[in-house]
Amino acid sequence: MTNRNVNKTILELAMSISNSGALPRAAVPGIMALLCGVLGLPQKKLFLKTLEDGSGKGGTKVNTWIDSMRASSPTRVKSTQNQDPSPWTLYHPSALNLFDQIVCESKGKQIVTFLDYDGTLSPIVADPDKAYMSQKMRATLKDIARHFPTAIVSGRCIDKVYSFVRLAELYYAGSHGMDIKGPTNRRSTKKVRKSFHNQINETKIFIMVSFPLIIDSYFFVFFQGNEAVLFQPASEFLPMINEVYNILVDKTKSVPGAKVENNKFCLSVHFRCVDEKSWAPLAEQVSLVLDHYPKLKLTQGRKVLEIRPTIKWDKGKALEFLLESLGYANSDNVFPIYIGDDRTDEDAFKVLRKRGQGIGILVSKIPKETDASYTLQDPTEVGQFLRHLVEWKRTSTQYHKL
Numbered sequence: 001m002t003n004r005n006v007n008k009t010i011l012e013l014a015m016s017i018s019n020s021g022a023l024p025r026a027a028v029p030g031i032m033a034l035l036c037g038v039l040g041l042p043q044k045k046l047f048l049k050t051l052e053d054g055s056g057k058g059g060t061k062v063n064t065w066i067d068s069m070r071a072s073s074p075t076r077v078k079s080t081q082n083q084d085p086s087p088w089t090l091y092h093p094s095a096l097n098l099f100d101q102i103v104c105e106s107k108g109k110q111i112v113t114f115l116d117y118d119g120t121l122s123p124i125v126a127d128p129d130k131a132y133m134s135q136k137m138r139a140t141l142k143d144i145a146r147h148f149p150t151a152i153v154s155g156r157c158i159d160k161v162y163s164f165v166r167l168a169e170l171y172y173a174g175s176h177g178m179d180i181k182g183p184t185n186r187r188s189t190k191k192v193r194k195s196f197h198n199q200i201n202e203t204k205i206f207i208m209v210s211f212p213l214i215i216d217s218y219f220f221v222f223f224q225g226n227e228a229v230l231f232q233p234a235s236e237f238l239p240m241i242n243e244v245y246n247i248l249v250d251k252t253k254s255v256p257g258a259k260v261e262n263n264k265f266c267l268s269v270h271f272r273c274v275d276e277k278s279w280a281p282l283a284e285q286v287s288l289v290l291d292h293y294p295k296l297k298l299t300q301g302r303k304v305l306e307i308r309p310t311i312k313w314d315k316g317k318a319l320e321f322l323l324e325s326l327g328y329a330n331s332d333n334v335f336p337i338y339i340g341d342d343r344t345d346e347d348a349f350k351v352l353r354k355r356g357q358g359i360g361i362l363v364s365k366i367p368k369e370t371d372a373s374y375t376l377q378d379p380t381e382v383g384q385f386l387r388h389l390v391e392w393k394r395t396s397t398q399y400h401k402l
């Protein structure tokens with residue numbers, strides 16, 4: 001039996017256990033992990049591969065997308081209160097419960113915070129245009145950015161995510177990291193310019209025009225008014241993305257609840273408000289359009305299909321890029337904290353694991369296959385964690401001043 005078939009069989013087995021009504025659909029990843037454990041198989045690789053198999057083009061992939069969309073964002077979530085901790089929470093403990101351990105690990109290092117937006121800073125809502133962040137969260141972010149370099153890393157286009165966050169002192173990596181901008185307030189902009197010029201002098205070639213295919217050798221730094229536009233590796237895809245956007249808007253207009261969102265260098269097709277019976281034909285429709293665009297690929301998020309260029313660039317690469325631009329390319333003195341809730345955030349968690357630096361925190365109430373070390377349940381807990389960080393920083397700074 002090939003690896004692919006083993007994956008498929010385990011996924012099917014997990015799905016049929018869930019379909020029997022014994023367990024909710026959200027438990028599929030957990031069941032898969034359990035089956036892999038019993039069979040002595042490397043569960044992480046198997047599960048991820050199964051999902052990847054569904055991100056290609058043609059055949060049975062549509063069902064796989066739909067199943068994984070359901071699993072990643074279930075409609076009903078069972079209360080986890082007053083239950084024994086599952087093995088999952090033992091392996092991915094609460095970042096609030098282990099706060100002291102986390103800050104102890106960061107001792108003597110510069111904390112840099114990376115925050116996903118939807119589902120992390122704002123709760124998931126039905127209308128993507130109304131995913132507002134609370135005033136309390138905005139105040140928390142302001143405080144966090146006062147103490148640590150902070151970046152918002154989102155699948156949204158920068159303009160949209162900025163319209164929700166409205167803080168000029170942050171870094172923004174929009175379109176899944178394919179559009180990176182530095183802070184626009186004066187003090188931080190100077191810092192960005194300085195840090196970039198240092199790097200450019202040391203190792204990199206500074207050019208004004210982007211050439212996306214040579215992304216490893218070039219920085220694309222230019223200034224639009226007061227804005228430091230740091231990197232746009234997919235700019236050549238803009239016309240294609242706009243073309244596909246128009247086609248998809250047209251093709252999906254007859255599906256009630258379907259929504260296509262233009263995220264500048266990528267697109268989102270939203271399923272959240274579509275009747276589940278129409279999910280398969282909608283996904284099929286998207287797949288058919290994409291068949292004509294081999295330079296674009298599809299990935300799944302929380303009740304959303306995302307269309308993006310096939311370039312090797314993701315939230316993990318954006319994290320590395322930002323660390324480098326802050327002067328921490330080969331430094332042991334940095335402690336990145338990345339918080340995210342989505343499949344696309346896994347690329348960043350992986351990078352941190354590989355670097356053996358900092359921590360990844362997954363925002364989830366349900367067990368999920370993840371490379372993050374810790375968990376937080378929801379944006380409310382994310383806010384609490386960030387406020388603890390600010391408080392800890394304030395107290396430790398005061399202590400050192402004494």
Ligand SMILES: O=P(O)(O)OC[C@H]1O[C@H](O[C@H]2O[C@H](CO)[C@@H](O)[C@H](O)[C@H]2O)[C@H](O)[C@@H](O)[C@@H]1O
Nearest residue numbers: 117118124125126128131154155268272302304
């Ligand atoms: O990387 P992120 O900041 O997490 O962005 C990922 C996608 O988030 C948004 O969609 C998700 O949130 C919506 C609002 O809560 C929700 O309606 C939708 O079902 C979720 O998938 C955003 O609209 C997408 O464009 C982003 O790609």
